[in-house]
Amino acid sequence: MLMWLRMAPALHLIFLLIIHRVSSADWGVNYSPTQFCALQNSTMTISCTFTYLTPGYQIRKVFWNIDQVKQNDSFTDLSNNSEYSQRLQYLGDKQQNCTVRLSHVTKKDEHEYYFRFITNVTGGMWIGNPGVRLSVTDLQLESPERVTERDSVNLTCKSSCNLTDTPTFIWYRNSQTLTNIGDELYIRSVSRKEAGNYSCGVQGQTYISPAVYLNVRYAPDTPVISINRSAVIMEGDSVTLICSSDSNPPALNFSWLKGETFVGSGRFFNISKISSDDSKKYKCRATNDLGEKYSDPVTLDVQYPPRNVSVSINRSAVIMSGDSVTLSCSSDSNPPALNFSWFKGNKSLNTGRIFNISKISSDDSGEYKCRARNDHGEKYSDPVTLDVQCE
The missing domain is CATH 2.60.40.10 (Immunoglobulins)
Structure with missing residues (x-):
């Protein structure tokens, strides 16, 4: 009996353990x-x-x-x-x-x-x-370091693990949302307009990948020549021509041609004292690693007042009384002289490039000269003597 009383508590404990046992099933x-x-x-x-x-x-x-x-x-x-x-x-x-x-x-x-x-x-x-x-995970953008215009380009948005919630990837260029979706952005024929900072994200999430710059390289566009003077170019002026061209990488090699003759290099071409001989067609050439391009020609119009004014006579033989004599005035100027005046001694006679005496007489004998004038000045010719002889 004593033995049973001792064992009862132990049996009761075993029974409780069986009841409270947690089954993994x-x-x-x-x-x-x-x-x-x-x-x-x-x-x-x-x-x-x-x-x-x-x-x-x-x-x-x-x-x-x-x-x-x-x-x-x-x-x-x-x-x-x-x-x-x-x-x-x-x-x-x-x-x-x-x-x-x-x-x-x-x-x-x-x-x-x-x-x-x-x-x-x-x-x-x-x-x-x-x-x-x-x-x-964050997002990282894989992009080629540099591409050339018209290349095919593939950008990839990557994560360090496969996102559990099925993501819809979206793309940004210069913080503007693009219409493309998916973890890859394919540009079939890239243009310079598509250069910029690209990043990707997941629709419905605020996180955006660090931006990667897509550098689109291209050969020089047709260069443009500009002149540092907007007014008329006068003989003796200092003139600078500037060659500009859009290219990537920027053109570092510029050449200048006067007609077909090489005359200098560098983006700037300076003529310190321009003369009428410099009134030619100029063009520049821009070069980078991807190619070269020539500008359209630009003509420098160097202007100056009349010079080398001279009088010519339509008769080379002896002038006889009663003859018809024509005097012509010529001048080198730019713009061409349109105003001509005639003088006998200091007396003003007539205007126009041609001075005609229909029936010359001994009274018409003497020194004649003409004056040529344009917007920049005037000049007199050396005098020419008419010696009218009588029969």
Whole structure:
């Protein structure tokens, strides 16, 4: 009898252990997914369900934990962690749903996450192990270092892990949204207008990859010659011609031609004291690594007042009284002289390039000269003497 009394408490303990025993078939936590790849600064939602089918148990507490961290031999509640309390939202209940949402994820959130539930029965508790492994990724843009205009170009948006939430990739150029979607941006024949800073992101998310500059190279466009003077170019002026061309890389080699003769190099071509001999057609050539191009010719119109004014007579023989005599005035000037005046001695006679005496007489004998005039000045010819002889 004494022996039975001693054994009774032991048998009673064994019976309690059998009743309170937790079976993995009846108790458990199910995560979906078990591996999670989230984008920086995004929000992730872990779908979670749990079961506890042993009769008589009631859920007293549910919470999430990371890396099975314990304090005083108890798993810690993640919602009490200051780094998570404002970002962690429990979406479940105390029956079956243990779904949780974590917002604004960063690389510091890369942990293994576990769900824990505790019942009203001593020892009636469970942690879903293994948990959910979270990886956090940024986006990186892969682009060729440099391309040439009309090349085919492929840009790729990459992450360090495959994003769990099926992403729709979107693209930006110079912060402007493009219509293209997908993790690759294909440009069949790139133009210089498509150069710029490219970045990619995921639709519905705020994170955008670091920008990568797409450098589109091209040969020089037709150069343009400009002149440092907007007014009339006068003989003796200093004139500078400037050659400009759009190219990438910028043209560093410039050559100058006067007619077909090479006359200088460099983007600037200076003529310190221009003369009428410089009234020619000029063109420049711009060259970079991808090719060369010539400008359209530019003519320098060097203007000057009349010079080399002279008088010619239509008769080379002796002038007889009664003859018809014509005097012609010629001048070298730019613009051409249009104003001519005639003088006999100091007496003004007539105007026009031609001075005609229909029936000359001895009274017409004497020194004649003409004056040529344009917008820039005037000049007299040397005198010509008419010696009218009588029969």
